[in-house]
Amino acid sequence: MKINDFKLECYFGIYEFTAPYLLTQSDCESMSTRELLDMEKGAEEAYLNQWLGYTETWGDPELRELIAGLYKDMTTEDVLVFHGAQEAIFGYMNVMLNEGDHMIAMYPNYQSAYEVANSVPNCEFSKWYIKDDGEKWVVDFDALEALIKPNTKVIAVNSPNNPTGYTFTNEEIKQLCDICKKHDIYLFSDEVYKGLELDGEKREWMADYYHKCVSLGVMSKAYGLAGLRVGWLVTKDHETLEKVVKFKHYMSICDSAPSEFLSKVALRHSDQLLERSKNIIKDNLKLVDKFFDKYPNLFEKKAITCGPVAFHKLLIDMPVKEFCQLAVDKKGVLLLPSDIYDMEGEYFRMGYGRKGVPESLAKFEEFLIEEKFV
């Protein structure tokens, strides 16, 4: 199999652990193992006694039960655990897409959602664009239906979206599932940022609405536990899960036992962890809003309703790629330019989930002043 480079990961490969001021991260603030274990009496001792043998390919049954409990009426059997969300996407797309198939992906999107389609010979891929209406990011369901063909097998969506922050309302979730049902199309719903509803409207998991939908979840983003590398697919479509599990035999085989243990602790305190992440984002947003109010001639701010990321428009007369390069070279401030997403237009991604955002934002402002943009 030949597959194109993952642009975002290549970019992060250079800067994520070298740039001191991270202003574009999509995962929320993490914590130490000790901090997590301290959330539960007796967890530290149990962790030290965790057996380090192979684990079950489908995932620890207790973990699967906890994951199922996040959904409306899912059970342990509806859950397949992976080594991160990335492995789940790669496995699902590989088993679903074959020569002659057509897939549609919401766009922009996390690259792996559509890159497998690009790598399968004769597999066609269409982009369902999230568009900038001059004020905010919007989607058009008529445009989605117009893209559907007789051989459309999968529609891949990501909401809350990386990088735009666009998030379906519960009404739109039902509308999308109805479209897929009507055309009998599989729905891949990347919901890795779910749980970070800032507008107070708790979003439904899509797999609860449509049996041919898989919902993708993960410990990395809303829970801030990316180092655990634990993700999952949940669906009532067991035929698909059976195919994906066979593909997993060629990937990780099974998950890490310590990570599964720690994920169980985290999910037993799910509400507390989600609240922690939301509070960090909300505090950061107060500063970010002030920042954008100060510089309306430099940026067009795109507000978000959910999640940790936003995709703003650069109004400075300079390619955004150059602007972001200058920011990281001069001040060590990391932003993500739209060319990473193969997007037209001058946009850059900002991330609000880290505790270091106030300091990074101050450095970004220093950069604007020193480079005489203001």
Ligand SMILES: Cc1ncc(COP(=O)(O)O)c(C=O)c1O
């Ligand atoms: C939308 C989306 N899906 C999936 C992933 C992969 O998540 P993980 O790193 O936990 O495998 C990411 C990571 O950035 C993402 O943004």
